[in-house]
Amino acid sequence: VPTIFSRIARHEIPAVIVAEDDAAVAFMDIAPASRGHVLVIAREEYPDIGSIPPATWLRVMALTQRVAQAIQRGLAPDGINIVQNNGAAAGQTVFHLHVHVIPRWADDGALALWRPGAMMPEQLDAVARQIRAALGDD
Ligand code: AMP
Numbered sequence: 001v002p003t004i005f006s007r008i009a010r011h012e013i014p015a016v017i018v019a020e021d022d023a024a025v026a027f028m029d030i031a032p033a034s035r036g037h038v039l040v041i042a043r044e045e046y047p048d049i050g051s052i053p054p055a056t057w058l059r060v061m062a063l064t065q066r067v068a069q070a071i072q073r074g075l076a077p078d079g080i081n082i083v084q085n086n087g088a089a090a091g092q093t094v095f096h097l098h099v100h101v102i103p104r105w106a107d108d109g110a111l112a113l114w115r116p117g118a119m120m121p122e123q124l125d126a127v128a129r130q131i132r133a134a135l136g137d138d
Contacts, residue, residue: 003096023059077103
């Protein structure tokens with residue numbers, strides 16, 4: 001079954017679209033965190049960052065940047081968050097890759113990001129080793 005976002009990309013169900021090209025579609029989030037919250041999706045159905053081909057991801061990012069710049073010009077927010085959730089544990093609810101573009105105004109309380117944690121330098125080294133090994137760069 002196609003995701004709800006695939007159906008939006010095909011114009012099968014209504015959405016308030018702000019921009020689209022052959023690779024990506026940008027439309028208003030139906031439950032916006034702030035005024036101007038836009039979602040940018042890949043037109044094709046990939047669940048997450050791990051499954052989208054790099055070239056397609058770059059196209060999604062290109063439209064994301066265009067939309068963020070338009071939000072800056074058009075709505076003049078004090079800041080913009082770019083958020084992209086992968087996996088239920090990360091808060092993903094629609095399993096079709098999408099990027100949130102969320103304009104922010106000072107003290108709007110629109111978004112809770114992370115609480116700063118604490119790690120010893122040797123713990124940072126250990127986790128970096130795991131990531132480097134997975135990258136295959138060392
Ligand atoms: P996430 O938690 O990252 O998976 O975000 C899913 C987002 O999609 C939420 O912010 C929802 O408000 C939004 N959303 C879900 N269904 C629709 C829809 N039909 N049109 C627009 N936005 C939607």
